[in-house]
Amino acid sequence: xxKLNVSTEYRIAPDxxxxxxxxxxxxxxxxxHETEISVVEERPLTIYLNxxxxxxxxxxxxxxxxxxxGFLKNQGMLSADDVVTRVDYDEEVETVVVxxxxxxxxxxxxxxxxxxxxxxVGTVFGDMMAGLEGVTLPQTPVKTSWxxxxxxxxxxxxxxxxxxxxxxxxxxCQEDRPLVYMEDVGRHNAVDKIAGxxxxxxxxxxxxxxxxTGRLTSEMVIKTAMMGxxxxxxxxxxxxxxxxxxxxxxxxxxxxxxxxxxxxxAGEERLVRDVDPAAMPEEDRKHRRKSAD
Amino acid sequence: xxKLNVSTEYRIAPDxxxxxxxxxxxxxxxxxHETEISVVEERPLTIYLNxxxxxxxxxxxxxxxxxxxGFLKNQGMLSADDVVTRVDYDEEVETVVVxxxxxxxxxxxxxxxxxxxxxxVGTVFGDMMAGLEGVTLPQTPVKTSWxxxxxxxxxxxxxxxxxxxxxxxxxxCQEDRPLVYMEDVGRHNAVDKIAGxxxxxxxxxxxxxxxxTGRLTSEMVIKTAMMGxxxxxxxxxxxxxxxxxxxxxxxxxxxxxxxxxxxxxAGEERLVRDVDPAAMPEEDRKHRRKSAD
Numbered sequence: 001x002x003k004l005n006v007s008t009e010y011r012i013a014p015d016x017x018x019x020x021x022x023x024x025x026x027x028x029x030x031x032x033h034e035t036e037i038s039v040v041e042e043r044p045l046t047i048y049l050n051x052x053x054x055x056x057x058x059x060x061x062x063x064x065x066x067x068x069x070g071f072l073k074n075q076g077m078l079s080a081d082d083v084v085t086r087v088d089y090d091e092e093v094e095t096v097v098v099x100x101x102x103x104x105x106x107x108x109x110x111x112x113x114x115x116x117x118x119x120x121v122g123t124v125f126g127d128m129m130a131g132l133e134g135v136t137l138p139q140t141p142v143k144t145s146w147x148x149x150x151x152x153x154x155x156x157x158x159x160x161x162x163x164x165x166x167x168x169x170x171x172x173c174q175e176d177r178p179l180v181y182m183e184d185v186g187r188h189n190a191v192d193k194i195a196g197x198x199x200x201x202x203x204x205x206x207x208x209x210x211x212x213t214g215r216l217t218s219e220m221v222i223k224t225a226m227m228g229x230x231x232x233x234x235x236x237x238x239x240x241x242x243x244x245x246x247x248x249x250x251x252x253x254x255x256x257x258x259x260x261x262x263x264x265x266a267g268e269e270r271l272v273r274d275v276d277p278a279a280m281p282e283e284d285r286k287h288r289r290k291s292a293d
Numbered sequence: 294x295x296k297l298n299v300s301t302e303y304r305i306a307p308d309x310x311x312x313x314x315x316x317x318x319x320x321x322x323x324x325x326h327e328t329e330i331s332v333v334e335e336r337p338l339t340i341y342l343n344x345x346x347x348x349x350x351x352x353x354x355x356x357x358x359x360x361x362x363g364f365l366k367n368q369g370m371l372s373a374d375d376v377v378t379r380v381d382y383d384e385e386v387e388t389v390v391v392x393x394x395x396x397x398x399x400x401x402x403x404x405x406x407x408x409x410x411x412x413x414v415g416t417v418f419g420d421m422m423a424g425l426e427g428v429t430l431p432q433t434p435v436k437t438s439w440x441x442x443x444x445x446x447x448x449x450x451x452x453x454x455x456x457x458x459x460x461x462x463x464x465x466c467q468e469d470r471p472l473v474y475m476e477d478v479g480r481h482n483a484v485d486k487i488a489g490x491x492x493x494x495x496x497x498x499x500x501x502x503x504x505x506t507g508r509l510t511s512e513m514v515i516k517t518a519m520m521g522x523x524x525x526x527x528x529x530x531x532x533x534x535x536x537x538x539x540x541x542x543x544x545x546x547x548x549x550x551x552x553x554x555x556x557x558x559a560g561e562e563r564l565v566r567d568v569d570p571a572a573m574p575e576e577d578r579k580h581r582r583k584s585a586d
Contacts, residue, residue, distance in 0.1 A: 023533040025533065027556050029554065029555070030437070030553055030570045031570060039530065039535075039536060040530070040531075040532050040533065041532070041533045042511055042534040042535065058534070167508075167530075215460075218351060219351070237333070238318070238330075239332060239335035240316040240318065240333065240334045241335040241336065241351070242332075242335065260323055262322070263320050263322055263323075264322075265319075271321070273325055
């Protein structure tokens with residue numbers, strides 16, 4: 001695929017050609033013939049905050065430092081006041097240590113026995129909901145022309161998904177430009193890597209849009225809101241609680257984005273319909289990305 | 294859809310008409326017109342083992358008792374020796390308590406700070422891998438004609454997925470018959486509900502096949518193996534670690550099942566190719582289920 005199709009505005013784009021992220025595996029096809037396919041890598045990464053072992057994440061392993069930073073941030077273990085002094089990744093022992101100027105004790109948090117399950121990352125549920133109180137998201141307008149352009153570009157960006165399947169992508173965007181496209185075996189990892197990048201770069205959240213291939217579950221909505229991003233969009237569907245929370249925190253929630261169609265179930269007031277959807281081309285079948293519905 | 298299309302062999306089939314599982318939500322479409330869509334419910338369910346609070350799971354809420362039982366079993370918190378005396382679901386406080394004859398202390402397990410993330414349910418990672426040692430799966434043969442019939446039937450079964458999207462399904466099958474089709478916002482919940490049903494019914498695992506719409510991640514493979522089921526199949530793709538573990542424990546792992554095609558990357562020896570794939574009809578577009586690739 002010609003590189004000219006890929007926006008040069010990506011700060012980080014998927015790297016499907018990276019040999020470390022996929023592996024060729026040989027098996028048998030339906031005809032009983034030997035076949036070789038590409039499958040995505042998945043490795044454990046143990047994350048430490050100072051001397052405290054926090055979690056082992058299963059990840060494709062492309063941005064361990066961003067994943068660690070973003071995970072800790074999104075879990076509320078790195079506050080706005082915490083100063084990160086260093087992030088060290090040791091490939092041999094598959095460990096990353098995030099160090100802060102002042103060591104805070106998170107032991108009581110870890111001992112808290114409530115954690116979520118069901119394809120929702122092991123966040124402490126009570127903390128998640130509590131962390132939302134007092135969150136206000138900026139009223140940054142979002143033009144529908146931006147959304148259409150973003151979806152169009154993201155669907156055409158060469159990705160591990162297209163190469164090897166079995167993966168979720170989340171893209172941090174600014175207006176009509178995709179900036180940081182992260183992929184991983186779990187969509188929560190992809191979001192955490194973006195949060196880690198934003199923290200590293202000191203990037204603002206108020207003028208950003210988060211686009212994901214995954215379902216708009218309550219946890220996705222909560223993470224987006226806690227990252228301070230006011231707009232979350234996806235090809236996929238919603239859950240009722242995700243919608244409720246989005247309405248509660250005033251997030252703009254757009255789902256079932258395919259071609260010219262979409263549904264907005266929260267934060268409608270940010271939307272500026274600046275183009276006639278009928279003028280938008282129908283989705284090109286070839287580039288139609290399967291929804292993680 | 295005519296009920297005649299649905300196999301009468303289902304012990305549990307999806308219940309898309311169940312008003313408790315979906316909700317109508319009103320929003321705006323791309324044309325700025327009001328639109329009403331169906332979205333899947335998602336509620337917290339707090340699971341207790343005796344007096345110990347274990348986890349809060351986000352679930353659609355259809356089988357809280359099975360979810361609790363299966364979750365605890367798959368986490369290794371209910372051993373083969375444990376006798377479950379009662380399972381009590383309290384809808385008002387969204388809690389389910391599983392009681393055993395003898396109370397075992399799991400506090401040290403909960404305090405273990407290693408847990409997985411990245412769209413892998415909060416299992417204790419070290420325990421997961423340890424639990425696999427000594428697992429041997431029976432050499433039950435599996436005919437490809439069964440797999441084709443299963444996929445065909447499952448894809449045509451009315452489901453929440455078809456109704457409202459944003460959901461994962463996993464089906465426990467026996468030979469060419471789908472038995473228990475569970476759906477949930479997280480595929481790990483769907484698997485746990487099946488494990489709970491099997492425990493309740495005292496159902497054998499050795500002659501079963503697990504079919505899922507989700508990706509064949511390491512955690513899916515581990516759960517299947519620990520449930521004693523020797524065959525795991527999916528429309529979706531693989532991860533390298535999932536393949537490795539399947540090969541290690543001797544599980545038959547079949548992915549990318551679409552129409553007549555599939556790829557088997559582990560446990561090939563169980564496969565009995567008893568039909569000519571060319572004789573299989575190509576997938577009917579109308580019923581083509583999107584892969585959670």
